[in-house]
Amino acid sequence: MLDRLRLDSARIEAMAAAVDQVAELGDPVGQIIDETLRPNGMVLRRVRVPIGLIGIIYESRPNVTADAAALCVRSGNAALLRGGSEAARSNRAIHTALVEGLVEGGVPAEVVQLMPTQDRAAVGAMLAAGGLIDMIVPRGGKSLVARVQADARVPVLAHLDGINHTYIDRCADPAMARDIALNAKMRRTGICGAMETLLVDAQFSDPHGLVAPLLEAGCELRGDARACAIDPRIKPAEASDWDTEYLDAVLSVAVVDGLDGALAHIARHASGHTDAIVTDDDAAAARFLSEVDSAIVIHNASSQFADGGEFGLGAEIGIATGRLHARGPVALEGLTTYKWLVLGSGQIRP
Structure with a gap:
């Protein structure tokens, strides 16, 4: 835990560098995944779109504040961050710097919000916020991730162990x-x-x-x-x-x-x-x-x-070990879903 909490000058520089790398990545929103021309002349496209509001529940990892915020903003999502009490001051300082940069760049400050309380009830509220929060990503120990997976009424992107x-x-x-x-x-x-x-x-x-x-x-x-x-x-x-x-x-x-x-x-x-x-x-x-x-x-x-930065993803919001939606280091593409665009020219179904 002490190793994860440590924020020396080198780690702060690494956080800033990771944000810069995410900024330099291509925008995934609107990217055409594939396109098909049907025999009837219709064109079908799958296009990447943001997921929505991503809730991040994490502990003893202040760098997650920066990584998660950068990835969510770059992929067109909003982020609701709930860090652990052991890193509360670090998280607040990092969040303040991020918001200052967002506002300066013309992005509303509300796009990245940090839970103002360390009350454990806030975690329960996030897990029950179906219809408001679109996906939860837990980052922490086994007990935290297990609780999130057991109690969430919101889709969860997580892993339990790294054995x-x-x-x-x-x-x-x-x-x-x-x-x-x-x-x-x-x-x-x-x-x-x-x-x-x-x-x-x-x-x-x-x-x-x-x-x-x-x-x-x-x-x-x-x-x-x-x-x-x-x-x-x-x-x-x-x-x-x-x-x-x-x-x-x-x-x-x-x-x-x-x-x-x-x-x-x-x-x-x-x-x-x-x-x-x-x-x-x-x-x-x-x-x-x-x-x-x-x-x-x-x-x-x-x-x-096994790290998003080492994979050329700029940063990661976590490593998912499940088989649905995203797997391995989750970065920009893992924070998007897709929709179908159907382009017709008057076709009707017989």
């Missing part, structure tokens, strides 16, 4: 595997793209060289019996570890029997967020990318790239 796996295949380059695993876990342990389970092929050539840098970096490893045999510093894992999003310097490690074993483990325990494979075997990579049913599936790169 992300990195599978080191037998054909992985050992140096690449080591670097990717260390970065995927330890670059920032508290983000949703952090690796939480490392899967190692039983035939991988250098398992000790893979886990030793993690241990030396201060990461606690919890493994199955075969993983514990790699290094005596690895602690035995509990059954619950495979389904835990640590968001800390703690990592589950399992030794699996090839790609089939990795796919089976991921199918049982993944949260549908981000999963990665490290391998030089193109056929194994293709199968992994095809069969892992997560919002983001990666070959030979760190799961910490």
Whole structure:
């Protein structure tokens, strides 16, 4: 939480840069998704339109104030922001700066509003505001997201967990595997793209060289019996570890029997967020990318790239793990829907 709350000069510059990047993106509103000429001469177009009023419920992430506001405004939506009490002053300062810029640019200040109260009843009011709020996006811990999904009478775009796996295949380059695993876990342990389970092929050539840098970096490893045999510093894992999003310097490690074993483990325990494979075997990579049913599936790169900015989206309003409307990093296109335009020339239906 402290890491997410920290606002030093570098992070403030990063927030401002993200707003600039969103401003430079193409306007999605009015974009023609596709166009069809029917045999009767009618032209059918699907055109992007805003969703409406987007409610953002978040905690301990003051950067969401800037990211959400920029994305909503750029995609033609209004935003109602409800941040957590732990970042209330930061959120107010960021919102004040945003409103000043909006007004200066000729946009009504009311387009981006910040809930003036930290009363939890305000969250309940937002969740019950069907017909007023068009979509809710929760950003926070599991308890917050679970409550929003359980109580909302408004469509919700959300994910619950980031139980992300990195599978080191037998054909992985050992140096690449080591670097990717260390970065995927330890670059920032508290983000949703952090690796939480490392899967190692039983035939991988250098398992000790893979886990030793993690241990030396201060990461606690919890493994199955075969993983514990790699290094005596690895602690035995509990059954619950495979389904835990640590968001800390703690990592589950399992030794699996090839790609089939990795796919089976991921199918049982993944949260549908981000999963990665490290391998030089193109056929194994293709199968992994095809069969892992997560919002983001990666070959030979760190799961910490699961981020809207890294995807070239400028910023993100969140990463959705469901299967409807939007999936993965949700940015401008994910904050639009579409309508059909039917252009006729006097046609009547027989």
